[in-house]
Amino acid sequence: MFVHLRLHTEFSVIDGTNRIDEIVTSAATDQQPALAITDLSNLFGAIKFYKEGRKRGVKPIIGAEIWLEGLGKDAAQLSRVVLLVQNTAGYLNLSELLARAWTQNANKAQATISMAWLQALNEGLICLSGAQAGPVGQALLQGDEARAFDAAMQLAQVFTHRFYLELQRVGRPEDEPQVAAAVQLAQRMNLPVVATHPIQFAAPQDFEAHEARVCIAEGEILANPRRVRRFTREQHFKTAAQMAELFADVPSSLANTVAIAQRCNLSLVLGKPQLPDFPIPQVDGVVMEADDYFRYASQEGLKERMAHLYPDPAKRAAEMPRYQERLEFELGTILKMGFPGYFLIVGDFINWAKSHGCPVGPGRGSGAGSLVAYALKITDLDPLQYNLLFERFLNPERVSMPDFDIDFCQGNRDRVIDYVKDKYGKDAVSQIATFGTMAARAAIRDVGRVLDMSYTFCDGISKLIPNKPGVAVTLQKPPPDRKKDDKLVYASEAEPILAEREAKEEDVRTLLELARKLEGMTRNIGMHAGGVLIAPGKLTDFCPLYQQPGSDSAVSQYDKNDVEAVGLVKFDFLGLATLTILEIARKFIIQRHPGQENFAFENLPLDDKATYRLFQDGKTEAVFQFESRGMQGMLRDAKPTRLEDLIALNALYRPGPMDLIPSFVARKHGREVVEYPHPLVANMLSETYGIMVYQEQVMQTAQILGGYSLGGADMLRRAMGKKDADEMARHRQIFRDGAAKNAITQDKADDIFDLMEKFAGYGFNKSHAAAYSLLAYHTAWLKVHYTAEFFCANMTVEMDDTDKLKVLLEDAIKMGLTFEPPDVNRGVSRFEPVSDTVIRYGLAAVKGSGAQAIEAIVAARTGRGVGPLGDVSGPFKSLFDFCARVDRSRINKRTVEALIKAGAFDAIHLNRASLLASVDLAFEFGAATLANANQCSLFDMGGADDVGSSTQEPELVQATPWGVKECLTYEKTAVGFYLSGHLFDEVADEVRRFAKRPVAELLDTREPQLLAGIVTDFRIINGQRGKLGLFKLDDKSGVIDARADEALINAHKNLLKDDELIIVMGKAQPDRFSGGMQLTVTQVWDLEQARCRFGKYLRVVLGHAAHATGAGTDVAPASAATTLATPTHATPTRAPDVARLLKDYPAQREVTEQGDLWRGLQVRMALTCQGEEGAASVELQLGERAKFYPTNAALASWWAQAAPGTADIVYE
Known part of the structure; x- marks a missing residue:
């Protein structure tokens, strides 16, 4: 053996x-x-x-x-045993x-x-010597028998009669010498x-x-x-x-x-939960047993909740019996299962969090269905009001640990974990490991790299793997005996090209065969998103710990399933950004609005019409759970009017039940008859118009019609999810028998059972949907009633994500808000509401700034800086003053440059170009000022007012101010988008002469429409008919989603890219998902091409004053046509050198099937002569070939030679 x-x-x-x-x-x-x-x-x-x-x-x-360290040739040498x-x-x-x-x-x-x-x-423990890698083996291989003997002796003395010398023969050249030496040493x-x-x-x-x-x-x-x-x-x-x-x-x-x-006879006790002891506080000087205190705390908590729910004593007394009955049932179940300690532990750290400024969510998962949890303030949703089931959370007929998922404010979550560590001991608390695995695409890329295959080749193969969110996709080949319920997606089946290439190409075959062997293997160790262990003693009495190199947090070496197996209890501390947003906004409300000192979201009325109007209009950008475009479209169709509608829509908007949304909406608005599976469940299903939306409704149907207890109905729901044929047959008969007692025929019972089985497969947990919909309502209410605070909080939380910031900025502007640029003299790290309609941009949102730098700026401004100038306060007077007062160890040149580009110094000096050119000089001045101040401080020469006074500020470096486009471009590098203006501004006046309709006024018509705007978010996707260019067209009045086919993409590569001005012809159609319009582009021009296409001619007035220009015509003012200014020294009577200008800027020839086509603008000369009987005017049209191409440079030359305002393009 x-x-x-x-x-x-x-x-x-x-x-x-x-x-x-x-x-x-x-x-x-x-x-x-x-x-x-x-x-x-x-x-x-x-x-x-x-x-x-x-x-x-x-x-x-x-x-x-x-x-092992300490047994090698020297202290640094490691060995393995x-x-x-x-x-x-x-x-x-x-x-x-x-x-x-x-x-x-x-x-x-x-x-x-x-x-x-x-x-x-x-x-x-038994110790094996480690063979060649061990301290004994290393010494033997080096011929050092004395060291080998010494190492073996030390290990043998530590592991008395439990130390063995290992022998290995695995095909290494040194195996036989090592075996022989080890045997000799053993003897x-x-x-x-x-x-x-x-x-x-x-x-x-x-x-x-x-x-x-x-x-x-x-x-x-x-x-x-x-x-x-x-x-x-x-x-x-x-x-x-x-x-x-x-x-x-x-x-x-x-x-x-x-x-x-x-x-070796280790026997582990698995599956027995080991809760820490909860320290029971005294009540009126009396020490209670844990079970008695649990009952006491629950009863007292319910009284407090009822006083808030029903302020009227008579109403409260009438409602109390049903609450008391539910509470007694839950208490009995929890006590019988032995879980009161779990509820007390959770209630303790949640209530500590709430009382120490750490916002907690109203509930998450099925725990919101517990009245005990509501009484202990673990959750904040009345389960009786929303018909939530305790049995969905804790089944009296199936003993399993309760599992509360708790949402905490992201910024404060770690504080709560620290509280738990302090209470139960740091050696008893840790987070949980997760094991990242090698997914199909990653396996292909990794294997391709070690096979030295080209990135392009491997990337191409990996992109053939279907990307199906929420669905497992595998490289493995489908087994011949595959079961019907096999939910795996096999890549070679889903993408025939992959199978075809594998059959034909050896490289593909080699890559896939090797990748299949590694797919799904553990690749890295991470930390569970929220799982925290609290052990009844040292964690290492249950499992070892792991700590990643460089990290300061230990995690269990077991994943969440294995820690539960060894008896450790997991508590989920999840970070939720929405809670952080609500808390930031709450503080703004309290600070800015007198009378709102006690503002709390839990006190909001849940029937606010303005809030539901926001949902009905689909204006739910940044509203928790309802921010996606698809959700917004659904809301516009559904027009919710109550929280129950939001709960249902939240539950329905997911794969599977999404197909029921049209029916739900039609029934809500009376366009479809509401039908029920049976009259006995009509009352229960009425809130969802006869449609089973929730898992709880499946359970209640089994209870009402099939005679199940709710505990038994939960077990039926679980069985339906597992699709075990034998188990389902047994439950079907139980349901038939129960239904028969309600006079329901077997055929009807089977129909209802089939319906339940279908809905159990994708029905959603109502408790979770209800809790999260309540949070959604809170965020929507905030957006409606405190709009500036809402956006400040959101943008503060998302300030590291440029894409999200841009979306929020655009939405805020739509909601009527304006933005002040970042300002080193008034701004702070976060976004701040200046008024109900104005937001000051957060300094920390400037790229490259960093929290430390902003803290140093604010400290210097408020007299809390460091060093000799640290107590100098007040606004910065200049860039040099700034660099002298801000802590140099916390800010660098790159940060200052980014702040200048973002406009944060505009209040000090408007010429950003000069400021940027002076940064080096300012830093030198700051260093000199600091040195001088230190010297003064050293010899105590003069008072604080004299500190640094001998250092004279230099002048700013002179530089030509940036133009609008340059200024905006720099802004984009600093904050990710344009902040102080819009690229469309500089061309708007001219463009509106021919593209007259702004995006905001786009018509819902089948007719082609002419639009102009700036391209943003351009990307190319693979469509059914080739490549498709998707982008947004932004003309400041609004933004529209646009698309261009492959032919247009290829023809206009230089135009279809971000930040380019384009003029387009296209057809608009409603976009259900966005609620706006979508434009299919058919033609594209740049501004010069548009001048040729839509301009009639260049009209040049000779002779008398410029005011003669444009009378009765649609003429663009010269100053608006481009950013080039008309020279003020032009002589009114001076005629342009037409021949020269036509020669310098000739029309462009285009060869067509019909012959040569000359693209350009004709010139028309308007002459005004003053005679005895008054002024006489005549216009001369130059010949067809007398055209020029209207570039900005060409127009500038015309204007330089003509009187101000006398040379302008006349548009159709």
């Missing part, structure tokens, strides 16, 4: 491709009695391995390969050792364990030997995949001849017979594998 005592699974991450279920199956197939897992420095897969071994009849031996767990003491010690290795070596490259730790924590020291085989991959054919995984981790190329190759083809799973043959000459080494397995 033989037992494998070395195994790296996929959880070794940097090497090892063994999947736990497959390798345990191999051991079971070979009838090996046991198998050890020894991943490097971790127990990530230990619980999964333990459970799989027990299931397969293979004794699981838990262990780990560790990095294997530790195997014998019993519970060994498990606890290994957990502690591994936790120390990660948490106390966070700045080291390896998670190492010292000999001192081993001496203290070796009980219950000399009377130590046992053991044969081990380091299993890195399952089968010989998996060697290439394993090497690819190693190369991925190390950033190597597979074929690199200079790559260090640490593994051999022999390191696959070997049968007991193969191992017996391999070590036939050392039979004791084989027997000792079995002996070690017999000594």
